[in-house]
Amino acid sequence: SAVDACETSNGGCSAKAECRRTTPGKRTCICNAGYTGDGIVCIEINPCLENNGGCDRNAECTQTGPNQAVCNCLKGYSGDGKRCTYISLCAQNNGGCSEFAICNDTELTERTCTCKHNYIGDGFTCRGNIFQELLRNANTSRFYFHLEALSIRDLAGPGPFTLFVPHTNVLNSNPRIKDWTAKGVMAQVLRYHMVGCASLLSNDLRTITNITSLHGDPIHISYSQNSLVLNNNAEIIFSDAVGTNGVIHVINQILVP
Numbered sequence: 001s002a003v004d005a006c007e008t009s010n011g012g013c014s015a016k017a018e019c020r021r022t023t024p025g026k027r028t029c030i031c032n033a034g035y036t037g038d039g040i041v042c043i044e045i046n047p048c049l050e051n052n053g054g055c056d057r058n059a060e061c062t063q064t065g066p067n068q069a070v071c072n073c074l075k076g077y078s079g080d081g082k083r084c085t086y087i088s089l090c091a092q093n094n095g096g097c098s099e100f101a102i103c104n105d106t107e108l109t110e111r112t113c114t115c116k117h118n119y120i121g122d123g124f125t126c127r128g129n130i131f132q133e134l135l136r137n138a139n140t141s142r143f144y145f146h147l148e149a150l151s152i153r154d155l156a157g158p159g160p161f162t163l164f165v166p167h168t169n170v171l172n173s174n175p176r177i178k179d180w181t182a183k184g185v186m187a188q189v190l191r192y193h194m195v196g197c198a199s200l201l202s203n204d205l206r207t208i209t210n211i212t213s214l215h216g217d218p219i220h221i222s223y224s225q226n227s228l229v230l231n232n233n234a235e236i237i238f239s240d241a242v243g244t245n246g247v248i249h250v251i252n253q254i255l256v257p
Contacts, residue, residue, distance in 0.1 A: 164193045
């Protein structure tokens with residue numbers, strides 16, 4: 001009977017090949033799907049070696065088996081791997097920057113935040129002039145409304161200013177405000193909380209005993225037990241909110257000239 005060349009040891013073909021009988025005693029070796037070679041030697045095909053395996057150029061091709069691979073978009077890109085699009089960090093929520101900042105995509109997964117013109121800060125927090133800042137903070141917004149009602153616009157000027165702002169709760173609850181307004185002296189009371197020509201941070205205030213307000217009367221400053229107190233009465237409870245033209249300190253009492 002005819003000799004089957006494929007009968008033993010797969011006919012000398014690779015274990016990854018099919019041995020096919022041709023003529024008696026002869027055979028041919030054909031590499032299995034996913035393999036390449038002459039049949040005696042069959043090597044696994046790595047599709048990633050050619051044209052990045054059909055993946056996007058911004059994707060990673062990973063071989064998973066013979067002539068099989070998966071495509072995964074690189075960090076900073078999104079998609080199915082065959083097509084990857086750049087993810088702009090700035091496209092969502094201004095990249096986490098302040099609403100008053102410009103977000104710039106710099107490189108993959110990186111961006112910079114820069115405060116806009118007429119604002120200062122680190123890009124994540126940007127402040128305008130102290131007149132604008134009064135309105136943006138609930139602790140100081142009541143003081144802003146009192147200034148607006150009397151058309152006091154000093155704080156929109158170039159400054160610098162140091163501002164001592166009675167907390168909104170204090171201004172809302174003090175019965176004397178109605179009386180001062182009726183008597184036409186509210187503007188003087190408000191100006192007594194402003195200091196011109198200097199932007200004084202809490203560290204500066206610790207070294208000063210008296211400063212003159214825009215109203216003209218002096219404000220006495222004392223420092224003890226880690227607290228800054230004005231006129232032996234009003235304590236600074238929040239300090240150093242720096243704007244482009246000065247600084248705001250929040251106090252727990254109204255200063256009376």
